[in-house]
Amino acid sequence: MSAERTSLLQGTLDLLILKSLIAGEMHGLGVSRRIQQITVGTFVVKPGSLFPALHRMEDEGWISSFWGDSENNRRAKYYRLTRPGRKQLEAETKRWGRISWAIAQALEAS
Amino acid sequence: MPLFAKVQSFLRNFFLSRHVDIDLDQEVHAHLELLTAENIRAGMPPHEAQRAARIELGGIEQVKEQVREQRLGNWLHSVLSDCRYGLRQLRKSSGATAVMVFTLALAIGATTAIFSVVYGVLLRPLPYIDSSRIMALFEVNSKGGWSHLADPNFDDFRDQNRSFQTIAKYQNSGDVSVSGASQPTRVAATSVSPDFLKIFGVQPILGRDFRTSDSKKGAALVVLASYGYWRQYLGSSPDLSQSHLRIGGAVYSVIGVLPDGFQFPPDVSLWLPADVSGENQSRTAHNYLAVGRLRDGVTVEQANRDISAIAQRIHQTSSEQNEYLLKDGIVLPLQDSITRNARPPLLVLLGAVGFLLLVACANVANLLLAQASVRERELAIRSALGAARARLIRQFLTEAFLLSLVGGGLGVVGALFGVAGLVALAPQNLPRLDSVSISIPVLAFAFLLSTAVAAGLGAFTAARATSGDLRTSLAEGGRGQAGSQGSQRVGRVIVAAQIAITLILVIGAGLLGRSLRKVLEVNPGFRVDQVVTMDVSLPDVDDPKAKASQAIFFSNLMDRIKQVPGVRKVGATSGLPMDGGLPDGMFLLMSQSEIPKKMDDFGALFQQKERIGNADFCVATDGYFQVLGIPLIRGRIFNQRDGADSLHVAVISESLARDRWPNQDSIGHTIEFGNMDGDLRLLTIVGIVGDTHEYGLDAPPRPTVYVNLFQRPRSAITVTMLSDADTRLVTSAARGILQDLNPEIPARFRTFSQVYSASLGSRRFNVILIGFFGIVALLLATAGVFGVMAYSVSRRTREIGVRVALGAGSGDVLRMVLSQGLRTIFIGVAIGVAGALALTRTVESLLFGVTPTDPLTFAAVSLLLVAAALLACFIPARRATKVDPMVALRYE
16 A cells, blocks of 8 residues: 555546446445555545545436445445446546546657 | 436435435445444454544544535525525524614615616616617807707708707797687697607607698698697597697697607697797797707717817807807707706715615624624534535525515515605606606616625625634633624724714715705795795787787786785786796897897897896786885886886896996996897886895896886786785685686696795705715614624623722723723714715715815714714613623623
8 A cells, every 4th residue: 555645636536436336336435445446546535525426426317326235234325337327437438538648648748 | 318317316305305314324324334344354443443434434424514515406405404594593683683674674775765766867768769869959158058059050950960860959838828629728838840759759649740841931830739638638539630729829730649658848748840930040049959869870979079060160150249159069868968957966865875775784784793703603513513614604695695685675665665755755846757666677776786785794794704713713602702802893893984984974964954054044035925826828929919908918817816805915927036937138238229120130239248238037017026025226116107108117136237237327227128029119227126046046146137017018927916815715716817807718826935945845855865864874873883882891791890800990991981982983983074075075066055075064963973972882881880790700
């Protein structure tokens, strides 16, 4: 865990949440740990940012939620990707690709 | 699909909010348990695991609040909950709330009512198509004054301009006697040039408009009737071919009826074609007003340059070079021209009521501030529970909006009554009074005003209450003292501002009030009470014989009225003082041998400066001077021997005698004033009478030449009667006599005191309103001082208790509290005096006999304000002296 913790860029949190849910339904803590894992520890999402984002995305219709049992039989609220959510993920991925390419070009330019 | 999902979420969040909230609470708790479990699995002891989980979560309530703020529809939800909470807050302190709502209702109501007058008179567009393109035209004379247009000048303007689609002239003929319809009446008529209606975009709803041929000399006489006249006197007849009216002795055919609501000039019932008896060829006979409609794309400035160039050309080439010849011309929007004189006093009123509004808002701000400081602890708790600062600010804004909108609503209801009162109180000569009402734009104004007040008050209290560290308040709030120093200082600043504004307002009211008193002190030069007047007009005639017989008719009329019991004196005049003024003109000093043969010879004579004089021309009888008590200073007034064929005589006013014949006797001189009535016989001056304030007490007396009605007869006169008897008895007796002599002739009766007080109406209106605003502002400011001082004393109870316990006497306490109050008062008064010095100049045009910096008014008002404010300080100060140290200290 020595990786530098970077603060999230505007708009990237949605992308990361959608991306982590592609692996399957997950509760809030699961999403948080998954993001930490897939970004190799770069991003740690605090509940104070995570929950507002989850609820907002649910209101938007990108994800849906249900109550279920966790690995060790605790009740937890699970989230899963919806069809509009998948579309949103594709769109966001493309957008992010464009941005990161453009930024890379900009940084390489002398 | 996403839209559907959003709507669904919105509805769920909104209607199932309790459910959604429970769900959120469970979710966050479950998250906490998961975290704890994870930590235990990582090997932490259970207690430590829970603590670490809580730290990672970062506060259950804060997380929940953050989620709530992200939710769809959250804004609506929280606005509603703010409203609910706000209402509860306001109810909790119902006394203060009632005071605040009432104060705001009063101020917003008063402002709305005044605005409705300003809007109706000054701002509301005239009710004509594209009315902003309609202009009024005036000549500008050598002294810079504006005058009506002379016929040849109008013709030049009309024919040479390139700015107007059409221009037309019109003349207020005043009231005319009309018979031939269902009953004889006196109605207002105007003569207009044929294009007049085109300028207003108006077509007759029945019959036809004027044609150019209707205005030719000798054309068949025709008339257009207003819708109201047609309904009332012509029986709404669709067939006009049989409608003929006898107006001033001639028979006119009614050729058309104008649409309902068209009434220009105001109150006119009949429109006649101008110039049917030919144009007046003089360029200095200013008989007509003019209006025009601008061509598309032409600006008012362009039109002004155009007309000005034509006017200057006339000035350079005309043979009539004298002070009455135009020097320039001016074009301005008709609306501005109509409301020109009404504008300054109305704007002053609006300013005054704006000041009242500020004073009222200051009071409400102070009350809100006092409440906010009581709520410091509550705010601290809310903030600790996760309320963002923005959310708290919004809470204050919501409460301020609730207050202002309720206050504004009540204010508008009050304004509905207020406007009715204002219209009743308003001076008769205020133009467009009929278009004053609570209209949509006025309501919009009231709403915007309430919103602005709310935003101001809300932002102010929010900024005050949420500044500073809330945690300190939480820690110290319980002691009821911390944080209050700042808000008390702000409270005192507000009160000082309040005093300053009130002082300016009351000084304004004082200056206007003193002006009114000075005006009333002016000796008008005539008697006002016990005089009944009767306007009578016979048909217009040119023939000298017919004129003479009209004079006999009037003579009979007056002789018979003299017999009425209680009537002591009877006279007649061509125009009462303060009732619209007399015609004025230039007369010539000349001897019998020099009399010009015809009018056209006057032009050259007017060039000779040593011959000319200028005066108002009044036709009167000897009785007129007695009825109005106008004193004879020297010589004599008219008498029985001054018959139509004997020497024509004139009586002149004192100021004319003094100014035109300085250091010599004017009696015995002969003057030619035939340009006023067409009779070229010379007038021999036989007497000098006192000056009268013809145009109002605040206008200087005009030089006047009086001629004898029985030598210079005219068809329209006002009979004046001095009587001890009841006005109604005299009126009905005189009406009976007139009907007996000629049942076809209508008359109008007034008492002279009505005419007189109408002339003071505008001044009185302003004094009453601004005085009322001043008194209300004074009460509000006094209440404001009282509130702040009382609050300060109650906050300092403990401190005062300590002082008393340490040996301070009640005198010391009193002095301490009063001196604190006095400092605020003096700062307020100092600022107010400075402000008043700067601002009273704006009312200078409304003042009479006092300067805008009248020291007496300034001193008296400042003293009054200091006294009132001191009294307001004294009560809390007395209470402070009663503080029992034991109680005060235990209170903690």
